[in-house]
Amino acid sequence: MSTVPAASSADEGPLALVCGGGTLPLAVAESISKRGRTVVLFGLRGAADSAVVERFPHHWVHIGQIGKFMRLARAAGCRDVVFIGSLVRPSLWHVHPDLKGLRMLGGVLAAFRGGDNHLLSGMGRLLEQDGFRLLGAHEVAPEILVPEGLLGRGKVSQSDRDDIAVGFDCLRAIGPFDVGQAVVVAGKHVLAVEAAEGTDHMLARVAQMRANGRVRASPGNGVLVKAAKSGQDRRFDLPSIGPRTVDGVVEAGLAGIAVVAGETIVAEPERVVEKADRANIFVTGVAGTKA
Amino acid sequence: MSTVPAASSADEGPLALVCGGGTLPLAVAESISKRGRTVVLFGLRGAADSAVVERFPHHWVHIGQIGKFMRLARAAGCRDVVFIGSLVRPSLWHVHPDLKGLRMLGGVLAAFRGGDNHLLSGMGRLLEQDGFRLLGAHEVAPEILVPEGLLGRGKVSQSDRDDIAVGFDCLRAIGPFDVGQAVVVAGKHVLAVEAAEGTDHMLARVAQMRANGRVRASPGNGVLVKAAKSGQDRRFDLPSIGPRTVDGVVEAGLAGIAVVAGETIVAEPERVVEKADRANIFVTGVAGTKA
Numbered sequence: 001m002s003t004v005p006a007a008s009s010a011d012e013g014p015l016a017l018v019c020g021g022g023t024l025p026l027a028v029a030e031s032i033s034k035r036g037r038t039v040v041l042f043g044l045r046g047a048a049d050s051a052v053v054e055r056f057p058h059h060w061v062h063i064g065q066i067g068k069f070m071r072l073a074r075a076a077g078c079r080d081v082v083f084i085g086s087l088v089r090p091s092l093w094h095v096h097p098d099l100k101g102l103r104m105l106g107g108v109l110a111a112f113r114g115g116d117n118h119l120l121s122g123m124g125r126l127l128e129q130d131g132f133r134l135l136g137a138h139e140v141a142p143e144i145l146v147p148e149g150l151l152g153r154g155k156v157s158q159s160d161r162d163d164i165a166v167g168f169d170c171l172r173a174i175g176p177f178d179v180g181q182a183v184v185v186a187g188k189h190v191l192a193v194e195a196a197e198g199t200d201h202m203l204a205r206v207a208q209m210r211a212n213g214r215v216r217a218s219p220g221n222g223v224l225v226k227a228a229k230s231g232q233d234r235r236f237d238l239p240s241i242g243p244r245t246v247d248g249v250v251e252a253g254l255a256g257i258a259v260v261a262g263e264t265i266v267a268e269p270e271r272v273v274e275k276a277d278r279a280n281i282f283v284t285g286v287a288g289t290k291a
Numbered sequence: 292m293s294t295v296p297a298a299s300s301a302d303e304g305p306l307a308l309v310c311g312g313g314t315l316p317l318a319v320a321e322s323i324s325k326r327g328r329t330v331v332l333f334g335l336r337g338a339a340d341s342a343v344v345e346r347f348p349h350h351w352v353h354i355g356q357i358g359k360f361m362r363l364a365r366a367a368g369c370r371d372v373v374f375i376g377s378l379v380r381p382s383l384w385h386v387h388p389d390l391k392g393l394r395m396l397g398g399v400l401a402a403f404r405g406g407d408n409h410l411l412s413g414m415g416r417l418l419e420q421d422g423f424r425l426l427g428a429h430e431v432a433p434e435i436l437v438p439e440g441l442l443g444r445g446k447v448s449q450s451d452r453d454d455i456a457v458g459f460d461c462l463r464a465i466g467p468f469d470v471g472q473a474v475v476v477a478g479k480h481v482l483a484v485e486a487a488e489g490t491d492h493m494l495a496r497v498a499q500m501r502a503n504g505r506v507r508a509s510p511g512n513g514v515l516v517k518a519a520k521s522g523q524d525r526r527f528d529l530p531s532i533g534p535r536t537v538d539g540v541v542e543a544g545l546a547g548i549a550v551v552a553g554e555t556i557v558a559e560p561e562r563v564v565e566k567a568d569r570a571n572i573f574v575t576g577v578a579g580t581k582a
Binding site: 017081086132166169170174175177178179180181184189190191192193194195197198201209214 | 386457460464465467468469470471474478479482483484485486487488489491492496501505506
């Protein structure tokens, strides 16, 4: 889907892929493998799917076991590290910090009180201090990004375009607050704003508001608009869509999905297109202001 | 609670109170009555509570029956009109427009595609063209407003103060989008943003996120922050809190409620204070930038 060359190559040795939940880790691991590079998966306990992790050479770690991770990654010859997959803010009781992890626990604790960005950036800095190179999943597997234009056969109407514009404006306004990455707009009216609940929950809310008459826009109107938070470290947490997002959009009775081209990950693109086409939902990548 | 003189008096004849749902219409009607002014309630069918409306001289109207309303209000000698209570965006099938209503239906239809503000402002203009004077509920019953400072015995900690500041900043940022009037902030992190779902639903979401571990802030942290939308016509739709808001805040495990003093209506203030004190929840009116 994209012709951008990957920022890493097989010559640079095996790559350590630290895996959270969802299906994205599989897509990224397969993409790296296809390029002929060895990938070693580090499944985060309580988050990663064992059916995904166990398809590849792998280890399991707790999120606080930074020391253990570094040791295993070095032993496997990995210098490049990629974080991928979803990560619900962990309970401190499940962090299981090792010595290295303890060293940064003060920072982690502070981060828990800020947004997720701070937590992940803190971990990233620690890895880089110890000689690792942290890459974004989109740099090693650019085909996971949504390209500019339509995926599938859906069409974008003028009223959809208006909703998309309002959506991106609204996301830009709330970006500084490290809030969520998505809104639902119908008839230029913002129906829902995502914060800590996540996109799937927000879409379920819109479906519910339609069912109980709180939203009167006729079915087939309204757009899910997603964008990265401003200041978000794109190596950790690009917005993503997948087949489940399409299901949620259908349930919510919306017309389609708009994301920033080149800054949004699509999990299982074939299934996304198939589902969207079947439900007559558009999925469009809109050119962003940044590359 | 406030010493601001009411902007209307018994000398100006009976007042027409157009009533939506909730308990605020009762509080406002009682306050006007206590001042010795006759109040005639116009219950909006499908919205107003008959137990409230029928305590006073009253009529029932559909929301589209502007002509009928004007006729009845004039016959009762009312020049001043106040809108109060909640109004879920009505289905067009339930509008039942009369001739006057039909004349403005084009404008109403356009308004349905914008935010609620537009709909109400349109109705307000029509009434004023026909010689009525539209007042805000806070102008005829100033004691329904939250004053500056604490209601009840709750205390505001420094971390609450930080959350309140983040909340008002965030509301200011999303104000131009005619989104909701409330956010929940804990540890300076925005957990939820209200849009079309309403405050009670947003608080229920925070409670759910706590229950399923998506929110890790310990109970007793976090603040519900409410403010009027920017550009909102304060004669129609001031933000409000009531006993149910306190219940929702308790369920969501928050520390308290912060609103803009003089720009927020409190329904049943005694019950709000009683419930808040029992649950050790603070309720505070923060001085706004406007009077």
